[in-house]
Amino acid sequence: MAPRKKPPILTLTPEQESEANSKIKRFMEDRFELDLGSFEAAEILELFTREIAPHYYNRAIFDVQAHLKERFESIESDLWALEKN
Numbered sequence: 001m002a003p004r005k006k007p008p009i010l011t012l013t014p015e016q017e018s019e020a021n022s023k024i025k026r027f028m029e030d031r032f033e034l035d036l037g038s039f040e041a042a043e044i045l046e047l048f049t050r051e052i053a054p055h056y057y058n059r060a061i062f063d064v065q066a067h068l069k070e071r072f073e074s075i076e077s078d079l080w081a082l083e084k085n
């Protein structure tokens with residue numbers, strides 16, 4: 001039995017996917033002189049979507065949470081200062 005592929009954490013619109021595939025094909029041609037077909041570019045995009053993008057997504061969520069925590073603490077401090085006056 002083949003291993004189940006985990007669902008992607010992020011999905012792209014068809015237009016975004018097409019643009020990403022074109023960028024992958026262009027990058028591979030320019031950088032490595034490899035002429036990829038659409039299928040190969042789509043496989044690379046799927047790999048990044050399933051295996052690498054979640055790390056960036058999770059990091060972004062962590063960074064936003066940290067930023068919001070700082071902002072709420074600042075607001076709480078400002079409110080406390082106003083209450084003291």
